Amino acid sequence: MCGICGIFSNSVPREQREIIVGKMMIRLVHRGPDGEGIYSDEHLTLGHRRLAIIDLEHGRQPMQSADGRYTLVFNGEIYNYLELRQKLIQQGVSFRTFSDTEVLLQLLIHQGVAALKELNGMFAFAFYDNKTKQWLLARDPFGIKPLYYCSLQSEIVFASEIKALLEHPQIHAERNWKAMQHYFTFQFCLNDETLFSGIHKLEPGFYIEGQQQKITQKIRYWDTNYQVDEHHTEEYFKDRLLALLQDSARLQIRSDVPLGAYLSGGIDSSVVASMAATHLGGSVPVFTGKFIESPVYDESHYAGIVADNINAELHEVIPTAEEFVTLLPKLIEAMDEPVAGPGLFPQFIVSRMAKERVKVVLGGQGGDEIFGGYARYLVGYLEQSLKGAIFETHEEGKHLVSLESIIPNLPLLKQYHPLMQQFFKEGLFDSMDARYFCLIDRSPDIMQMLTGDALSSIQPEEIFNDFKRVFNHPDTLSYINKMTHFDLKTLLPALLQVEDRVSMAVSLESRVPLLDTRIVDLVTSMPPPMKFQAGKTKHILKQTVRNLLPQEVLNRKDKMGFPVPLKEWMSGGVVRDFVCDTLLGQTSRDRGLFSPKALETLITQEGTYSRQLWGALCLELWHQVYIDG
Structure with missing residues (x-):
């Protein structure tokens, strides 16, 4: 898990590129506090910040091939790297390290873009051929790891986070009105749009090829497949799904540093934590959060049931209104652009707690979108x-x-x-x-x-x-x-953006075992009645893991995600004062985006909270952090 950045160009002097990339790397230090590296030649400069997880001694980047022709900077994890490494050894490839980075490098050298379909992992990387001056940018199928880029007149600039791109003197923080309309509608942006004009995200499951400062093609290498398999029975699908869930957990517990799991008390995180505990063969630390304002904001009872069931050490944290006011502007900066709902805040608090005990954490993200849980x-x-x-x-x-x-x-x-x-x-x-x-x-x-x-x-x-x-x-x-x-294709990458930023803000690697292409390919091939029988949310998943989870958790009908007591906080106190100061202050009024009268009406409705108020608050904070400078 790392931060990457770089510049492809045929005209900008090397010294100038290195200064810019050096500044970009500083903005990414939270993504990789364990080391840094830079590589330059006459056509490009690559930067890397490392969070050491696999092969702690020898996984430094940028990594070059033995002959110096190929260079790679890579953010993420290749979970099946040991299996791929063995296949390459059998083909005569020799290795200098035990890192997944070198496995990816050798796979790209020998297979080119065809290697992407062999990868089981979360990743964003840049791969460069010094002989042909061709380069490749790629992102994992679900968008677990981020990658942004900007095409200038004589340069292609890329980075793991937008804030790093803004260190380039020709890239400015300007509002993208089309993306703003997406945010008004969905609270995330569609396609490759971001809230920043001229800055694009590489979409999940895509790669870009280029040469020097030119993009030559953008290709989707993986997509969901809905060709329904009418031949197999439900028992077959349940057996196959269980095997894939177990194998994904087996691959994703690979780590040379301490590992734990998020545990909300819902089905998805409970499945992940339970399977991780089974493979690890012992107690695994698990982390949950709760609010004390009302029982409806406290699901720790269910998390405790699962923790007891798997003999796990449960750690709880209680986020507060005071922390919300202090942290939200910083979280908006960490996010680059606001997406999704207020769960961002408690997720960060839980991640911060987890970082005190582990360096890698597993979560249940993706279960609602895959199995039909909303x-x-x-x-x-x-x-x-x-x-x-x-x-x-x-x-x-x-x-x-x-x-x-x-x-x-x-x-x-x-x-x-x-x-x-x-x-x-x-x-x-x-x-x-x-x-x-x-x-x-x-x-x-x-x-x-x-x-x-x-x-x-x-x-x-x-x-x-x-x-x-x-x-x-x-x-x-x-x-x-x-x-x-x-x-x-849309909401999940937004939620994964939250997952990535709140974990990387504290230099914690977050893994999501349900997001395995083998699992998604299986579920999308199932007959629809099997997945959503009579309107039963997550029907096939519940049937598959019915002997793994406690019945009290399996049969819940009150799961709500990670709700935040903003309604209670808005009735008075520091949160209400913070919202009023932010949205009704002179800076917001001068911006002319929101009607002060409409905001006043919304805020003064005693004890109310709405997603539109949350959206307005996040947008104003984003403008203050990025657009106002």
Whole structure:
């Protein structure tokens, strides 16, 4: 786990490039406090900050081949590096280290971009051929590790974080209005957009090839495959899924430093922690957080049940309102750009605690998107079942969820009645894409807060078209596949951005064993009724691990993620004062983005909290940190 950066150019002097890359590396020191390295020639400069996890003595980067022709800077982990190393040895390749970095280097030398399909891991890297002057930038299939780039007139500049790119004298922090519209709507940006004009993210599962200062092609090397396997039984899929879950955990516990696991008390983190404990053959430290403002913000009881079940040492932390006020501006800076919800804050607090005891931590990120765990999927199918019952339609070829079959699973929606009120207010029985857009669209509330000038620049039709291009994957015939596909491609990378930044802010490596391409390929090939039987969220996962987890955890109907008591905090005290000072202060008023009157109305509603208030707060802090300088 590291930070990487570099400049490709045929005209900028080497000394100038090295000064810039040196400044970029300083901005990435939190990603790699254990060492640094730099490589330059007449066409490029590469920088690396190292967090030593595998082969602590010999994994230094940039790493070059023995003949000096090839150079690699790499952020992440290749979990199957031992198996790949053995295959290369059998082919006559010799190694100087036991690091996964050298395995990746040799694999790229011998196979080129074809090597990407052999990698099981999380990664972002730059690979350079000094003879041909060609280079390669690549990012893992799910976007676990970040990579950003900017194309200038005579340079390509890249880095693990946007703040490092901003050290380049020709790259400036300017607002990208199209991406802002994405943020208003989804609270993340689609495709390769970022909130910074001219700065792009390399999308998950893509690589870029180039030569000197030119990009020659951008290629998707991995994508989800929804060719449904109708031949195998549910028992086959459960057996295969269990084997892959176990093997992913086996690979991802490989570490030369202490390792632990996050444990929220939900199914995903419980599966990961339980399988890690089984493979490690002993107690593994696990970490959880809770709030004391109300029992609805405390799920530590379930985390304790799982910890006892696996004989794990449970560590708890209680985030406070005072910490929220102190840390949020720093977390917005760490994030580069705001995405997703307020879970960012407690995740950081738990990561900070974990870092005191371990250097690597496993988490359950990805389970909701892979296995269909969000309550909004059930809301969507409630409408579909009503539509089918009334109009006798079956848009998916056969009823995946009928009105009769969905009824026993509806208690899951008790805590989501505001969402359903909004959802059923208009557009009932419209097309699948329009209805799911309605479920995730946050813009109606945000629009009420924008000033007239900002509001007049919004292009709703363009945003909806951007959404449809992702949602309507040609192979996703079923609603559940369309919904989970959209979330895998958009929401998940945003959540992984949070995962990456809150862990790397304290120099902690976070691994996510559920995000294995073998697992995703298996689940996307399952018949949809098997995954979302009668509207049962995570049906196939629950059936697969039913003998692994305590029944009290397995049968929960009240899992909420990591909720933050902002509603209680907004009723008075330091958080309310902080929000008022930030959003109603002169700096925010002069910006002219949000209507002060609308913000005042929202803030002064006693004891209320909304995602639009959170979105506005994060955007204003982002402007103050980055745009205002």
